[in-house]
Amino acid sequence: MTCLPSLTDKKLGLVIDLDTCVGCQACVTACKGWNDQGYGAPLSDQEAYGEAPNGVFLNRVHSYEAQPLDAPAQIVNFPRSCLHCDDAPCVTVCPTGASYKRVEDGIVLVNEDACIGCGLCAWACPYGAREMDADAGVMKKCTLCVDRIYNENLQPIDREPACVRTCPTGARHFGDLGDPNSKVSQLVTARGGYNLMPDLGTKPTNKYLPPRLKDRQSARPDQASLLAPLLDIEAKGFAGWLDRILGKIS
Amino acid sequence: MNPAASVIIFTVFSGFGFGLLALLGFGCSGAQGWSAFFLWGLGYGFAVVGLLASVTHLGNPQRAWRAFSQWKSSWLSREGIGALTTLFCLAPAALGAIFGLPIWSVFGPIGGLLAVMTVFTTSMIYAQLQSVPRWNHACVPLMFASFMAAGGLIVLGQLGQALMGLGLLALVLIVGFWIGDSQFPARAQTIAKATGLGHMGALRLFEAGHTSENYLMREMIYVVGRKHRMKLRVIAVVLACFVPMLLIAAGQGGDIARGLGLLSHLCGACVARWLFFAEAEHVVGLYYDQR
Missing domain, CATH: 1.20.120 (Four Helix Bundle (Hemerythrin (Met), subunit A))
Structure with missing residues (x-):
């Protein structure tokens, strides 16, 4: 049923560190790679080698430029995927019961055999987490790699979502956010993890860690450039003579 | 939002169709015989064409029947159930008017009420979405209801x-x-x-x-x-x-x-x-x- 469970045993989710993310897109590639071959319909591409290639991705990394009034602009790389909300609006709008939130771990999933591809869940999600597969006509979304995290055929180290496993900077963390003592929960507490668009009442499970404040160089003029003394280059020999002569002309 | 032809035809046609059917159900027309056949046919025709258009919007229309299951939480599911119930409930009233069996018109007001509820559920598919602020407002159901009434009254009022x-x-x-x-x-x-x-x-x-x-x-x-x-x-x-x-x-x-x-x-x-x-x-x- 598409009614939401009042309580889930666990709240599995991701914690994404915007301070550490370098925007390399490795998580995007790993996600696409894993979800091409495992759970459900493979994420299809249209015109993959044509003029306007496009396809389904469950994770997309945007980059934003933040411009403070009194300091240089800063780039923040921002991975965007399903937040596995407690009050997921995508689940309750589903007319067929294909969209559901699991009681055991809180993962929001789509039963693709029951999905009619009406697209209403994608409309209901404020975060753009769901994309319709143009090939299979069913809705695709992050499964939190449900076919990896419980997969006993994999090495224990690999039993986490593909995006987390692949992240070269360790910007993505996976765990139970319902357990206050879990590593991810402690990380959220320590770093002030936050929700996206909190006033929509979706209660996301995934949390984002804000970028740490950068050191700021003092704005005093005498420290404006440490290289200033070195910039005063004095030409010698013929070039020096030419420099002096030309300097006198104007 | 993408103005897909299928959803435009769905909402406009079924809105008008159910508007006309509601007025017919409430007994706003004393038409009998062929003229009743024409009026009820117009209502049913638009409502059904609209609903069929909505099915073409789906990625997997062969599973559309599953949409009748989630009435507890989903406005889209309620819409599907409401639409079919209305069409079935009004059928005796329509046949009664066409063939001169006035007793069957008792189904009319119930069906008319169901038609109004169906158009309300259609509007709520959009009005429920917090993610689309323009729609997330009481004026959306009011707009759908006004279209429903105006369309029916053009024909019957x-x-x-x-x-x-x-x-x-x-x-x-x-x-x-x-x-x-x-x-x-x-x-x-x-x-x-x-x-x-x-x-x-x-x-x-x-x-x-x-x-x-x-x-x-x-x-x-x-x-x-x-x-x-x-x-x-x-x-x-x-x-x-x-x-x-x-x-x-x-x-x-x-x-x-x-x-x-x-x-x-x-x-x-x-x-x-x-x-x-x-x-x-x-x-x-x-x-x-x-x-």
């Missing part, structure tokens, strides 16, 4: 009733445009709230992370429609309300005037519904620094 229905629709549309415009700013959803990075300074999108358009952008960031929104609003209100009013008044409520008025009304309704989708801005656009 007395001269004064038809004019009043159309006048009311014009008012609701204009107020709806006005209220709708203020909804996105009123929710105060910004790129800063979407990313949570507002404290770092003024934000803009530096790179979208992908070079071509995707499903999200095609479906929810429809910027083309807003270029001519003011002209289209005028066209919608004039075609849907004022032209039919003039025609019906000039023709003294005659059948030809009503027919032409209905044609104009439905064209205007399609323009208004196209705008309803094209103008609506989804908050996901904030991640793309576009609305």
Whole structure:
């Protein structure tokens, strides 16, 4: 049923560190790679080698430029995927019961055999987490790699979502956010993890860690450039003579 | 939002069809025999064509029957159930009117009520979405109800009733445009709230992370429609309300005037519904620094 469970045993989710993310897109590639071959319909591409290639991705990394009034602009790389909300609006709008939130771990999933591809869940999600597969006509979304995290055929180290496993900077963390003592929960507490668009009442499970404040160089003029003394280059020999002569002309 | 032809036809046609069926169910027409066959046929025809159009919108239409299961939580599911129940419930009333069996008309008022509820559920498919602030407002169900009433009254109402229905629709549309415009700013959803990075300074999108358009952008960031929104609003209100009013008044409520008025009304309704989708801005656009 598409009614939401009042309580889930666990709240599995991701914690994404915007301070550490370098925007390399490795998580995007790993996600696409894993979800091409495992759970459900493979994420299809249209015109993959044509003029306007496009396809389904469950994770997309945007980059934003933040411009403070009194300091240089800063780039923040921002991975965007399903937040596995407690009050997921995508689940309750589903007319067929294909969209559901699991009681055991809180993962929001789509039963693709029951999905009619009406697209209403994608409309209901404020975060753009769901994309319709143009090939299979069913809705695709992050499964939190449900076919990896419980997969006993994999090495224990690999039993986490593909995006987390692949992240070269360790910007993505996976765990139970319902357990206050879990590593991810402690990380959220320590770093002030936050929700996206909190006033929509979706209660996301995934949390984002804000970028740490950068050191700021003092704005005093005498420290404006440490290289200033070195910039005063004095030409010698013929070039020096030419420099002096030309300097006198104007 | 993407103004797909299938959803425009679905909402306009089924809205008009159920409006007409509701008035017929409530006994607003004493027509018998062939004229009853024509009127009920018109209502059923539009309602069914609209519902079929909605099925073509689906990625997997062969599983559409599953949509009748989630009435507890889903407005779309309720809409499907409401539509079918209405059509079945009104069938005896229609047959009764056509074949002169007045006793069967007892199903009429129940079916009429169900038709009204069905159009309400249609409107709630859109009005429930917090992610689309323009739709997430009581004026959306009011707009759908006004279209429903006006369409039915063009066909069945007395001269004064038809004019009043159309006048009311014009008012609701204009107020709806006005209220709708203020909804996105009123929710105060910004790129800063979407990313949570507002404290770092003024934000803009530096790179979208992908070079071509995707499903999200095609479906929810429809910027083309807003270029001519003011002209289209005028066209919608004039075609849907004022032209039919003039025609019906000039023709003294005659059948030809009503027919032409209905044609104009439905064209205007399609323009208004196209705008309803094209103008609506989804908050996901904030991640793309576009609305």
